[in-house]
Amino acid sequence: MEFNFYSPEEEINFAPITSHGVRLFMKRDDLIHPFISGNKWRKLKYNLIHASVAQKKRLVSFGGAYSNHILALAAAGAKFGFKTTAFIRGEEVSNPVLEFCKLFGMRLIFVSRDAYRDKQNCFNHYFEGDDEVFFIDEGGYGQAAAQGCREIIDELNHTYDAIFCAAGTGATAAGIINALAEKNLATKMNVISALKGDGFLKAEIDRLLVKPHTYELFSQYHFGGYAKTNAELLQFIQRFATETGVLLDPVYTGKTLFAIQDYVSNGYLEPGSKILMVHTGGLFGILGMLDRFKDLYR
Numbered sequence: 001m002e003f004n005f006y007s008p009e010e011e012i013n014f015a016p017i018t019s020h021g022v023r024l025f026m027k028r029d030d031l032i033h034p035f036i037s038g039n040k041w042r043k044l045k046y047n048l049i050h051a052s053v054a055q056k057k058r059l060v061s062f063g064g065a066y067s068n069h070i071l072a073l074a075a076a077g078a079k080f081g082f083k084t085t086a087f088i089r090g091e092e093v094s095n096p097v098l099e100f101c102k103l104f105g106m107r108l109i110f111v112s113r114d115a116y117r118d119k120q121n122c123f124n125h126y127f128e129g130d131d132e133v134f135f136i137d138e139g140g141y142g143q144a145a146a147q148g149c150r151e152i153i154d155e156l157n158h159t160y161d162a163i164f165c166a167a168g169t170g171a172t173a174a175g176i177i178n179a180l181a182e183k184n185l186a187t188k189m190n191v192i193s194a195l196k197g198d199g200f201l202k203a204e205i206d207r208l209l210v211k212p213h214t215y216e217l218f219s220q221y222h223f224g225g226y227a228k229t230n231a232e233l234l235q236f237i238q239r240f241a242t243e244t245g246v247l248l249d250p251v252y253t254g255k256t257l258f259a260i261q262d263y264v265s266n267g268y269l270e271p272g273s274k275i276l277m278v279h280t281g282g283l284f285g286i287l288g289m290l291d292r293f294k295d296l297y298r
């Protein structure tokens, strides 16, 4: 398998942040691929390698109806020669993300929210005893995912005083923390939870750490919960897009940059500090909320 991708590390000038004297950089994982976007590529990479080594033919995973992970799996499966199946939570629906998945040849199996909770049972019902199948956890979570996300840090050209990254399952954050720990970097790691009531998130991150390392987990930037948003956040995303040309999604990266702005305006960083936001991609998340932006232009 040959992996060619491009994720520049660029400085961004955005007055609400840079007016405090700090320099903001972004690791543009959103540019890796239009569909195998951002951290979803990072998290799939070693899963694909393991599946290929084990001569598996079909990748199977789980996700919601707007899952960036499922879309990335569909596109990556097609690119690297695997068949793909996804169990989608909830009754059968159609939306642009799922239509793209089908375009990449993915088979979708809709399961009720109740049945979805028992993933093992769903999986067994269709695939028990099928040794051509390679299972990837919901959201891509796991050791292989963390291994791929370490490479975000390996690729950097600068060192930073602080790094900020969004979290859902925490695998991306864990990979970054592992790299910082192994390289003995003094960079402060800040993880922004996209979830409300993320009591389990710290445990999920810690489960993937190769050795203990300090990091800070911010739980107050969920804007009402996972995939919830409000006018303030949408306005912030719109302003950022207008002033920098960089799009953020309302589920993860918009909330992360909002947290950075808050952090910087609270004076937690000395003037002259350099911070890096990992742009984890996932811009299709906007598709489920485009009509909410319309209200901004009235």
Ligand SMILES: *Cc1c(COP(=O)(O)O)cnc(C)c1O
Pocket: 038, 039, 040, 068, 069, 139, 166, 167, 168, 169, 170, 171, 172, 173, 249, 252, 253, 280, 281, 282, 283
């Ligand atoms: C999935 C996703 C995340 C969360 O990554 P985890 O490794 O599950 O914590 C963050 N940002 C974007 C844009 C995503 O699509």
